[in-house]
Amino acid sequence: MARIELTHVTKRWGGFYAVDDLDLLIDDNAFVTLLGPSGCGKTTTLRMIAGLETPTTGKITIDGMTVFDSDAGINVPANKRRVGFLFQNYALWPNMTVFQNIAFGLSNIKEPGLSVTPEGEIVRDPKAGGAARKLTKEEIKRIVARVSAIVKIEPFMDRYPGELSGGQQQRVAIARTLAPGPKVLFMDEPLSNLDAKLRLEMRSELQRLHLSTGSTFVYVTHDQMEAMTLATRICLISNGVLQQYDEPLTVYNRPNNTFVADFVGNPAINFMNARGRQQEDGSFRLRILGEYDAVFTPTERVLVDSWYADAEKKIAAFEAKVRPEVKTNKDVPFNYPVAMVQDIPDDKTLDREDWALGVRPEFVSICEDGPVEGEVFSAMPTGMETTVRIRVGNFLLTSVVFGGVTYKIGEKIRLRFSGNGAVLFSRVNGRLVSTGTVEIRR
Ligand SMILES: Nc1ncnc2c1ncn2[C@@H]1O[C@H](COP(=O)(O)OP(=O)(O)OP(=O)(O)O)[C@@H](O)[C@H]1O
Numbered sequence: 001m002a003r004i005e006l007t008h009v010t011k012r013w014g015g016f017y018a019v020d021d022l023d024l025l026i027d028d029n030a031f032v033t034l035l036g037p038s039g040c041g042k043t044t045t046l047r048m049i050a051g052l053e054t055p056t057t058g059k060i061t062i063d064g065m066t067v068f069d070s071d072a073g074i075n076v077p078a079n080k081r082r083v084g085f086l087f088q089n090y091a092l093w094p095n096m097t098v099f100q101n102i103a104f105g106l107s108n109i110k111e112p113g114l115s116v117t118p119e120g121e122i123v124r125d126p127k128a129g130g131a132a133r134k135l136t137k138e139e140i141k142r143i144v145a146r147v148s149a150i151v152k153i154e155p156f157m158d159r160y161p162g163e164l165s166g167g168q169q170q171r172v173a174i175a176r177t178l179a180p181g182p183k184v185l186f187m188d189e190p191l192s193n194l195d196a197k198l199r200l201e202m203r204s205e206l207q208r209l210h211l212s213t214g215s216t217f218v219y220v221t222h223d224q225m226e227a228m229t230l231a232t233r234i235c236l237i238s239n240g241v242l243q244q245y246d247e248p249l250t251v252y253n254r255p256n257n258t259f260v261a262d263f264v265g266n267p268a269i270n271f272m273n274a275r276g277r278q279q280e281d282g283s284f285r286l287r288i289l290g291e292y293d294a295v296f297t298p299t300e301r302v303l304v305d306s307w308y309a310d311a312e313k314k315i316a317a318f319e320a321k322v323r324p325e326v327k328t329n330k331d332v333p334f335n336y337p338v339a340m341v342q343d344i345p346d347d348k349t350l351d352r353e354d355w356a357l358g359v360r361p362e363f364v365s366i367c368e369d370g371p372v373e374g375e376v377f378s379a380m381p382t383g384m385e386t387t388v389r390i391r392v393g394n395f396l397l398t399s400v401v402f403g404g405v406t407y408k409i410g411e412k413i414r415l416r417f418s419g420n421g422a423v424l425f426s427r428v429n430g431r432l433v434s435t436g437t438v439e440i441r442r
Protein backbone atom coordinates (compact mmCIF):
# COMPACT_ATOMS: atom_id res chain seq x y z
CA MET A 1 0.00 0.00 0.00
CA ALA A 2 1.57 3.25 -0.99
CA ARG A 3 0.58 6.84 -0.78
CA ILE A 4 2.96 9.45 -2.14
CA GLU A 5 3.13 13.00 -0.93
CA LEU A 6 5.14 15.84 -2.44
CA THR A 7 5.40 19.07 -0.48
CA HIS A 8 6.91 22.23 -2.00
CA VAL A 9 9.12 20.21 -4.33
CA THR A 10 11.31 22.31 -6.58
CA LYS A 11 13.99 21.33 -9.07
CA ARG A 12 16.23 24.05 -10.34
CA TRP A 13 19.12 23.92 -12.77
CA GLY A 14 20.97 27.19 -12.42
CA GLY A 15 18.28 29.85 -12.74
CA PHE A 16 15.89 27.55 -14.58
CA TYR A 17 12.99 25.99 -12.66
CA ALA A 18 12.11 22.63 -14.21
CA VAL A 19 9.61 21.93 -11.41
CA ASP A 20 8.35 24.80 -9.33
CA ASP A 21 6.91 24.38 -5.84
CA LEU A 22 4.90 21.27 -6.57
CA ASP A 23 2.42 19.98 -3.97
CA LEU A 24 0.91 16.65 -4.90
CA LEU A 25 -0.88 13.91 -3.01
CA ILE A 26 -1.04 10.57 -4.81
CA ASP A 27 -3.49 8.25 -3.09
CA ASP A 28 -2.80 4.62 -2.45
CA ASN A 29 -3.76 2.49 -5.44
CA ALA A 30 -4.24 5.58 -7.62
CA PHE A 31 -3.42 5.71 -11.31
CA VAL A 32 -2.07 9.20 -11.74
CA THR A 33 -0.92 10.52 -15.10
CA LEU A 34 1.54 13.39 -15.31
CA LEU A 35 0.49 15.24 -18.42
CA GLY A 36 1.82 18.29 -20.18
CA PRO A 37 3.70 19.58 -23.22
CA SER A 38 7.27 18.55 -23.96
CA GLY A 39 9.74 20.02 -21.48
CA CYS A 40 7.15 20.90 -18.82
CA GLY A 41 8.84 18.81 -16.12
CA LYS A 42 7.02 15.44 -16.17
CA THR A 43 10.07 13.19 -16.32
CA THR A 44 11.88 15.34 -13.76
CA THR A 45 8.94 15.00 -11.34
CA LEU A 46 8.83 11.24 -11.80
CA ARG A 47 12.60 10.86 -11.38
CA MET A 48 12.53 12.90 -8.17
CA ILE A 49 9.85 10.66 -6.64
CA ALA A 50 11.75 7.59 -7.75
CA GLY A 51 15.04 8.85 -6.32
CA LEU A 52 16.88 9.19 -9.63
CA GLU A 53 17.02 12.97 -9.40
CA THR A 54 17.64 15.06 -6.29
CA PRO A 55 15.16 17.90 -5.76
CA THR A 56 16.65 21.31 -4.98
CA THR A 57 14.19 21.78 -2.12
CA GLY A 58 11.09 20.13 -0.73
CA LYS A 59 9.90 16.94 0.90
CA ILE A 60 8.72 13.60 -0.50
CA THR A 61 7.16 10.75 1.43
CA ILE A 62 6.25 7.30 0.14
CA ASP A 63 4.09 5.08 2.28
CA GLY A 64 4.60 7.30 5.32
CA MET A 65 8.39 7.11 5.02
CA THR A 66 10.24 10.32 4.26
CA VAL A 67 12.43 9.50 1.28
CA PHE A 68 13.55 13.06 0.68
CA ASP A 69 13.67 16.15 2.86
CA SER A 70 15.95 19.03 1.96
CA ASP A 71 15.64 20.60 5.43
CA ALA A 72 16.34 17.41 7.36
CA GLY A 73 19.03 16.27 4.91
CA ILE A 74 17.23 12.99 4.11
CA ASN A 75 17.73 11.34 0.72
CA VAL A 76 16.89 7.64 0.50
CA PRO A 77 18.55 6.05 -2.56
CA ALA A 78 16.36 4.76 -5.39
CA ASN A 79 16.97 1.06 -4.70
CA LYS A 80 15.68 1.47 -1.13
CA ARG A 81 12.41 3.11 -2.18
CA ARG A 82 10.87 -0.14 -3.47
CA VAL A 83 9.59 1.37 -6.64
CA GLY A 84 9.55 -0.07 -10.14
CA PHE A 85 10.35 1.77 -13.36
CA LEU A 86 9.36 1.37 -16.90
CA PHE A 87 10.95 3.88 -19.20
CA GLN A 88 10.31 4.68 -22.80
CA ASN A 89 13.51 3.03 -23.89
CA TYR A 90 13.26 -0.17 -21.92
CA ALA A 91 16.26 -2.35 -22.72
CA LEU A 92 15.83 -6.10 -22.58
CA TRP A 93 19.01 -8.19 -22.44
CA PRO A 94 19.33 -9.54 -25.98
CA ASN A 95 21.39 -12.57 -24.92
CA MET A 96 18.90 -13.72 -22.31
CA THR A 97 15.60 -15.52 -22.81
CA VAL A 98 12.32 -13.95 -21.77
CA PHE A 99 12.40 -16.02 -18.58
CA GLN A 100 15.94 -14.92 -17.73
CA ASN A 101 15.10 -11.29 -18.46
CA ILE A 102 12.20 -11.33 -16.03
CA ALA A 103 14.07 -13.35 -13.41
CA PHE A 104 17.23 -11.24 -13.59
CA GLY A 105 16.30 -8.62 -10.98
CA LEU A 106 14.84 -11.23 -8.64
CA SER A 107 18.17 -12.98 -8.07
CA ASN A 108 19.56 -9.73 -6.63
CA ILE A 109 16.91 -9.35 -3.95
CA LYS A 110 18.27 -10.05 -0.49
CA GLU A 111 16.07 -9.10 2.44
CA PRO A 112 15.03 -10.37 5.85
CA GLY A 113 11.43 -11.53 6.29
CA LEU A 114 11.06 -12.56 2.65
CA SER A 115 8.62 -15.24 1.47
CA VAL A 116 6.69 -16.17 -1.67
CA THR A 117 3.08 -17.39 -1.78
CA PRO A 118 2.15 -20.48 -3.82
CA GLU A 119 0.60 -18.06 -6.35
CA GLY A 120 3.98 -16.39 -6.84
CA GLU A 121 3.47 -13.22 -4.87
CA ILE A 122 6.36 -11.82 -2.82
CA VAL A 123 5.52 -11.13 0.80
CA ARG A 124 7.74 -8.83 2.78
CA ASP A 125 7.49 -8.69 6.52
CA PRO A 126 10.05 -6.19 7.78
CA LYS A 127 9.14 -6.98 11.37
CA ALA A 128 9.91 -10.68 10.95
CA GLY A 129 13.62 -10.02 11.49
CA GLY A 130 16.10 -12.83 10.95
CA ALA A 131 18.94 -12.89 8.47
CA ALA A 132 18.57 -11.43 5.00
CA ARG A 133 17.97 -14.18 2.49
CA LYS A 134 17.76 -14.59 -1.26
CA LEU A 135 14.95 -16.12 -3.26
CA THR A 136 15.28 -19.79 -4.19
CA LYS A 137 15.19 -20.99 -7.82
CA GLU A 138 11.76 -22.49 -7.19
CA GLU A 139 10.40 -19.22 -5.74
CA ILE A 140 11.73 -17.24 -8.68
CA LYS A 141 9.97 -19.65 -11.05
CA ARG A 142 6.68 -19.08 -9.26
CA ILE A 143 7.05 -15.29 -9.40
CA VAL A 144 7.98 -15.31 -13.09
CA ALA A 145 5.01 -17.58 -13.85
CA ARG A 146 2.67 -15.17 -12.10
CA VAL A 147 3.83 -11.95 -13.76
CA SER A 148 4.09 -13.49 -17.22
CA ALA A 149 0.50 -14.68 -16.89
CA ILE A 150 -0.58 -11.11 -16.08
CA VAL A 151 0.88 -9.74 -19.32
CA LYS A 152 0.10 -12.95 -21.27
CA ILE A 153 3.56 -13.88 -22.47
CA GLU A 154 3.73 -17.45 -21.12
CA PRO A 155 4.11 -19.02 -24.58
CA PHE A 156 7.35 -17.11 -25.21
CA MET A 157 9.40 -17.87 -22.12
CA ASP A 158 12.24 -19.58 -24.00
CA ARG A 159 12.50 -17.06 -26.81
CA TYR A 160 15.07 -14.29 -27.08
CA PRO A 161 13.93 -10.64 -27.34
CA GLY A 162 15.02 -10.59 -31.00
CA GLU A 163 12.40 -13.25 -31.69
CA LEU A 164 9.51 -11.16 -30.33
CA SER A 165 7.40 -8.38 -31.78
CA GLY A 166 7.70 -4.88 -30.36
CA GLY A 167 4.51 -5.21 -28.36
CA GLN A 168 5.60 -8.56 -26.91
CA GLN A 169 8.94 -7.04 -25.91
CA GLN A 170 7.11 -4.23 -24.21
CA ARG A 171 5.07 -6.74 -22.25
CA VAL A 172 8.22 -8.57 -21.19
CA ALA A 173 9.57 -5.24 -19.94
CA ILE A 174 6.37 -4.71 -17.96
CA ALA A 175 6.60 -8.22 -16.48
CA ARG A 176 10.22 -7.58 -15.50
CA THR A 177 9.17 -4.38 -13.74
CA LEU A 178 6.34 -6.14 -11.92
CA ALA A 179 8.38 -9.15 -10.80
CA PRO A 180 9.98 -7.69 -7.63
CA GLY A 181 6.53 -6.58 -6.41
CA PRO A 182 6.97 -2.81 -6.42
CA LYS A 183 4.45 -0.94 -4.33
CA VAL A 184 4.71 1.95 -6.76
CA LEU A 185 5.12 1.62 -10.48
CA PHE A 186 6.54 4.52 -12.45
CA MET A 187 6.09 4.58 -16.17
CA ASP A 188 7.53 7.20 -18.46
CA GLU A 189 5.78 7.07 -21.83
CA PRO A 190 6.04 3.27 -21.93
CA LEU A 191 3.80 2.89 -24.96
CA SER A 192 5.24 5.52 -27.25
CA ASN A 193 7.13 2.96 -29.34
CA LEU A 194 4.03 1.03 -30.28
CA ASP A 195 1.68 1.42 -33.21
CA ALA A 196 -1.75 2.96 -32.59
CA LYS A 197 -3.64 -0.33 -32.42
CA LEU A 198 -1.21 -2.02 -30.07
CA ARG A 199 -1.07 1.06 -27.90
CA LEU A 200 -4.83 0.90 -27.45
CA GLU A 201 -4.58 -2.76 -26.53
CA MET A 202 -1.74 -2.16 -24.06
CA ARG A 203 -3.65 0.72 -22.48
CA SER A 204 -6.49 -1.61 -21.69
CA GLU A 205 -4.01 -4.17 -20.33
CA LEU A 206 -2.34 -1.55 -18.15
CA GLN A 207 -5.70 -0.65 -16.71
CA ARG A 208 -6.35 -4.29 -15.83
CA LEU A 209 -2.83 -4.61 -14.51
CA HIS A 210 -3.42 -1.69 -12.21
CA LEU A 211 -6.49 -3.44 -10.85
CA SER A 212 -4.87 -6.84 -10.41
CA THR A 213 -1.62 -5.65 -8.81
CA GLY A 214 -3.16 -3.12 -6.43
CA SER A 215 -0.02 -0.98 -6.88
CA THR A 216 0.05 2.78 -7.18
CA PHE A 217 0.78 3.80 -10.77
CA VAL A 218 2.39 7.07 -11.77
CA TYR A 219 2.38 7.41 -15.52
CA VAL A 220 4.00 10.09 -17.67
CA THR A 221 2.54 10.97 -21.03
CA HIS A 222 2.17 13.96 -23.30
CA ASP A 223 -0.77 12.26 -25.00
CA GLN A 224 -3.93 13.74 -23.49
CA MET A 225 -6.03 10.87 -24.80
CA GLU A 226 -3.86 8.37 -22.96
CA ALA A 227 -4.05 10.45 -19.80
CA MET A 228 -7.83 10.76 -20.05
CA THR A 229 -8.47 7.07 -20.62
CA LEU A 230 -6.10 5.60 -18.06
CA ALA A 231 -5.96 7.89 -15.08
CA THR A 232 -7.96 8.05 -11.91
CA ARG A 233 -6.48 11.55 -11.65
CA ILE A 234 -4.64 13.77 -14.08
CA CYS A 235 -1.84 16.06 -12.99
CA LEU A 236 -1.49 18.66 -15.71
CA ILE A 237 1.74 20.65 -15.70
CA SER A 238 2.88 23.61 -17.76
CA ASN A 239 6.31 25.24 -17.46
CA GLY A 240 7.05 23.32 -14.27
CA VAL A 241 3.90 24.67 -12.59
CA LEU A 242 0.88 22.53 -11.67
CA GLN A 243 -2.22 23.69 -13.56
CA GLN A 244 -4.84 21.23 -12.41
CA TYR A 245 -4.97 17.99 -10.45
CA ASP A 246 -8.37 16.34 -10.81
CA GLU A 247 -10.28 13.39 -12.19
CA PRO A 248 -10.16 13.23 -16.00
CA LEU A 249 -13.75 14.31 -16.55
CA THR A 250 -13.38 17.25 -14.19
CA VAL A 251 -10.29 18.38 -16.09
CA TYR A 252 -12.29 18.07 -19.30
CA ASN A 253 -15.53 19.69 -18.14
CA ARG A 254 -14.25 22.24 -15.62
CA PRO A 255 -10.78 23.30 -16.78
CA ASN A 256 -9.15 25.70 -14.31
CA ASN A 257 -7.85 27.97 -17.05
CA THR A 258 -7.56 28.44 -20.81
CA PHE A 259 -4.34 26.40 -20.97
CA VAL A 260 -6.03 23.32 -19.48
CA ALA A 261 -9.12 23.76 -21.67
CA ASP A 262 -6.98 23.93 -24.78
CA PHE A 263 -4.62 21.08 -23.86
CA VAL A 264 -7.30 18.50 -23.09
CA GLY A 265 -9.78 17.39 -25.75
CA ASN A 266 -9.46 16.30 -29.35
CA PRO A 267 -10.57 18.05 -31.51
CA ALA A 268 -9.67 21.03 -29.33
CA ILE A 269 -12.19 23.30 -27.65
CA ASN A 270 -13.49 26.31 -29.65
CA PHE A 271 -12.40 29.61 -28.16
CA MET A 272 -14.31 32.78 -28.92
CA ASN A 273 -13.39 36.22 -27.73
CA ALA A 274 -16.34 37.80 -26.01
CA ARG A 275 -17.12 41.23 -24.68
CA GLY A 276 -19.81 42.21 -22.24
CA ARG A 277 -21.09 42.53 -18.71
CA GLN A 278 -22.81 40.54 -16.04
CA GLN A 279 -26.52 41.37 -15.67
CA GLU A 280 -28.63 41.79 -12.55
CA ASP A 281 -29.90 38.19 -12.86
CA GLY A 282 -26.33 36.80 -12.88
CA SER A 283 -26.20 36.00 -16.59
CA PHE A 284 -23.66 37.56 -18.95
CA ARG A 285 -24.61 39.52 -22.08
CA LEU A 286 -21.84 38.91 -24.53
CA ARG A 287 -20.97 39.94 -28.06
CA ILE A 288 -19.34 36.98 -29.85
CA LEU A 289 -18.28 35.95 -33.35
CA GLY A 290 -18.20 39.59 -34.42
CA GLU A 291 -21.95 40.16 -34.68
CA TYR A 292 -23.92 37.88 -32.40
CA ASP A 293 -25.49 38.80 -29.07
CA ALA A 294 -25.33 35.91 -26.68
CA VAL A 295 -26.43 35.21 -23.13
CA PHE A 296 -24.16 33.06 -21.00
CA THR A 297 -26.00 31.61 -18.01
CA PRO A 298 -23.60 30.27 -15.40
CA THR A 299 -24.38 26.91 -13.80
CA GLU A 300 -22.80 28.12 -10.58
CA ARG A 301 -23.62 31.34 -8.79
CA VAL A 302 -20.87 33.80 -9.56
CA LEU A 303 -20.52 37.52 -8.90
CA VAL A 304 -17.94 39.12 -11.12
CA ASP A 305 -16.61 41.61 -8.59
CA SER A 306 -16.04 39.14 -5.81
CA TRP A 307 -14.75 36.61 -8.34
CA TYR A 308 -12.07 39.10 -9.45
CA ALA A 309 -11.19 39.96 -5.87
CA ASP A 310 -10.72 36.27 -5.10
CA ALA A 311 -8.69 35.62 -8.27
CA GLU A 312 -6.40 38.55 -7.48
CA LYS A 313 -5.77 37.20 -4.01
CA LYS A 314 -4.78 33.83 -5.46
CA ILE A 315 -2.54 35.41 -8.08
CA ALA A 316 -0.82 37.57 -5.46
CA ALA A 317 -0.21 34.50 -3.29
CA PHE A 318 1.22 32.66 -6.27
CA GLU A 319 3.46 35.54 -7.29
CA ALA A 320 4.73 35.92 -3.75
CA LYS A 321 6.10 32.38 -3.78
CA VAL A 322 7.48 32.45 -7.33
CA ARG A 323 11.07 33.66 -7.46
CA PRO A 324 11.62 36.86 -9.44
CA GLU A 325 13.99 35.21 -11.93
CA VAL A 326 11.27 32.86 -13.22
CA LYS A 327 8.33 35.14 -12.93
CA THR A 328 8.46 36.39 -16.48
CA ASN A 329 7.46 33.17 -18.26
CA LYS A 330 4.81 32.18 -15.73
CA ASP A 331 2.63 35.14 -14.90
CA VAL A 332 1.45 35.75 -18.45
CA PRO A 333 -1.93 34.11 -19.15
CA PHE A 334 -1.80 31.43 -21.80
CA ASN A 335 -2.37 32.72 -25.30
CA TYR A 336 -5.30 30.57 -26.37
CA PRO A 337 -5.96 30.10 -30.08
CA VAL A 338 -8.99 31.61 -31.78
CA ALA A 339 -9.47 29.89 -35.15
CA MET A 340 -9.95 32.34 -37.99
CA VAL A 341 -10.00 32.15 -41.76
CA GLN A 342 -7.80 35.19 -41.96
CA ASP A 343 -5.73 35.91 -38.87
CA ILE A 344 -6.29 39.34 -37.42
CA PRO A 345 -3.63 40.36 -34.91
CA ASP A 346 -5.18 41.07 -31.54
CA ASP A 347 -3.23 43.52 -29.40
CA LYS A 348 -6.19 44.90 -27.52
CA THR A 349 -5.66 46.17 -23.99
CA LEU A 350 -7.81 43.88 -21.89
CA ASP A 351 -10.23 44.93 -19.20
CA ARG A 352 -12.83 43.27 -17.01
CA GLU A 353 -15.36 43.14 -19.83
CA ASP A 354 -13.16 40.85 -21.92
CA TRP A 355 -13.91 37.13 -21.75
CA ALA A 356 -12.90 33.97 -23.50
CA LEU A 357 -15.83 31.70 -24.19
CA GLY A 358 -15.00 28.03 -24.73
CA VAL A 359 -17.38 25.57 -26.36
CA ARG A 360 -16.34 21.97 -26.98
CA PRO A 361 -16.99 20.58 -30.50
CA GLU A 362 -19.70 18.18 -29.26
CA PHE A 363 -21.75 21.21 -28.14
CA VAL A 364 -21.61 22.96 -31.50
CA SER A 365 -24.79 21.49 -32.94
CA ILE A 366 -25.66 21.73 -36.59
CA CYS A 367 -29.44 22.11 -36.92
CA GLU A 368 -31.85 23.65 -39.41
CA ASP A 369 -33.32 26.21 -37.03
CA GLY A 370 -29.99 27.23 -35.45
CA PRO A 371 -29.58 30.97 -34.85
CA VAL A 372 -26.00 31.15 -36.17
CA GLU A 373 -25.37 31.10 -39.89
CA GLY A 374 -22.31 29.45 -41.32
CA GLU A 375 -20.93 27.41 -44.15
CA VAL A 376 -19.00 24.18 -44.24
CA PHE A 377 -15.28 24.94 -44.42
CA SER A 378 -14.09 21.33 -44.28
CA ALA A 379 -15.56 17.98 -43.30
CA MET A 380 -13.60 14.95 -42.14
CA PRO A 381 -15.62 11.77 -41.68
CA THR A 382 -13.92 8.93 -39.80
CA GLY A 383 -16.88 6.58 -40.07
CA MET A 384 -17.94 6.74 -36.46
CA GLU A 385 -18.04 10.51 -36.36
CA THR A 386 -17.46 13.51 -38.59
CA THR A 387 -15.42 16.55 -37.69
CA VAL A 388 -16.86 19.59 -39.44
CA ARG A 389 -15.19 22.97 -39.52
CA ILE A 390 -17.69 25.73 -39.96
CA ARG A 391 -17.02 29.22 -41.14
CA VAL A 392 -18.96 31.95 -39.36
CA GLY A 393 -17.88 35.27 -40.82
CA ASN A 394 -14.15 35.31 -40.40
CA PHE A 395 -14.27 32.74 -37.58
CA LEU A 396 -13.96 28.98 -37.65
CA LEU A 397 -15.78 26.64 -35.31
CA THR A 398 -15.24 22.91 -35.03
CA SER A 399 -18.19 20.59 -34.58
CA VAL A 400 -18.24 16.84 -34.07
CA VAL A 401 -21.24 15.03 -35.48
CA PHE A 402 -21.83 11.39 -34.68
CA GLY A 403 -22.22 9.00 -37.57
CA GLY A 404 -20.91 9.28 -41.11
CA VAL A 405 -22.71 12.42 -42.28
CA THR A 406 -21.64 13.86 -45.63
CA TYR A 407 -21.28 17.60 -45.95
CA LYS A 408 -20.38 19.54 -49.06
CA ILE A 409 -17.71 22.16 -48.69
CA GLY A 410 -19.30 25.59 -49.00
CA GLU A 411 -22.74 24.25 -48.05
CA LYS A 412 -24.80 26.70 -45.96
CA ILE A 413 -25.72 25.41 -42.53
CA ARG A 414 -27.05 26.72 -39.24
CA LEU A 415 -25.90 25.95 -35.73
CA ARG A 416 -26.52 26.50 -32.06
CA PHE A 417 -24.56 25.94 -28.88
CA SER A 418 -26.24 23.14 -26.99
CA GLY A 419 -25.92 21.67 -23.52
CA ASN A 420 -24.51 23.28 -20.41
CA GLY A 421 -20.86 22.53 -21.16
CA ALA A 422 -19.72 26.00 -22.22
CA VAL A 423 -16.92 27.56 -20.16
CA LEU A 424 -16.27 31.22 -19.50
CA PHE A 425 -12.78 32.50 -18.70
CA SER A 426 -11.52 35.95 -17.86
CA ARG A 427 -9.19 37.19 -20.56
CA VAL A 428 -7.37 39.29 -17.99
CA ASN A 429 -6.03 36.30 -16.06
CA GLY A 430 -7.09 33.26 -18.08
CA ARG A 431 -8.97 31.69 -15.17
CA LEU A 432 -12.28 29.85 -15.21
CA VAL A 433 -15.25 31.98 -14.17
CA SER A 434 -17.95 29.36 -14.58
CA THR A 435 -19.42 26.63 -16.74
CA GLY A 436 -22.79 27.35 -18.25
CA THR A 437 -25.11 27.55 -21.25
CA VAL A 438 -24.89 29.87 -24.26
CA GLU A 439 -27.97 31.13 -26.00
CA ILE A 440 -27.83 33.31 -29.09
CA ARG A 441 -30.25 36.24 -28.94
CA ARG A 442 -29.89 37.50 -32.44
N1 LIG B 1 20.16 17.75 -16.43
C1 LIG B 1 19.50 18.85 -16.80
N2 LIG B 1 20.09 20.07 -16.79
C2 LIG B 1 19.42 21.18 -17.15
N3 LIG B 1 18.14 21.20 -17.55
C3 LIG B 1 17.49 20.03 -17.59
C4 LIG B 1 18.12 18.78 -17.23
N4 LIG B 1 17.22 17.79 -17.38
C5 LIG B 1 16.07 18.38 -17.81
N5 LIG B 1 16.23 19.71 -17.94
C6 LIG B 1 15.21 20.68 -18.37
O1 LIG B 1 14.11 20.61 -17.49
C7 LIG B 1 12.89 20.76 -18.19
C8 LIG B 1 11.96 19.61 -17.85
O2 LIG B 1 12.49 18.42 -18.41
P1 LIG B 1 11.70 17.06 -18.38
O3 LIG B 1 12.57 15.99 -18.94
O4 LIG B 1 11.16 16.84 -17.02
O5 LIG B 1 10.51 17.34 -19.40
P2 LIG B 1 9.30 16.41 -19.84
O6 LIG B 1 8.06 17.07 -19.37
O7 LIG B 1 9.54 15.01 -19.42
O8 LIG B 1 9.33 16.53 -21.44
P3 LIG B 1 9.18 15.40 -22.59
O9 LIG B 1 7.70 15.24 -22.82
O10 LIG B 1 9.81 16.05 -23.76
O11 LIG B 1 9.86 14.15 -22.15
C9 LIG B 1 13.24 20.83 -19.67
O12 LIG B 1 13.14 22.17 -20.08
C10 LIG B 1 14.66 20.33 -19.74
O13 LIG B 1 15.37 21.00 -20.76
Ligand SMILES: [Mg+2]
Nearest residue numbers: 042043044188
Ligand atom coordinates in the same frame (compact mmCIF):
# COMPACT_ATOMS: atom_id res chain seq x y z
MG1 LIG C 1 9.98 13.21 -20.45
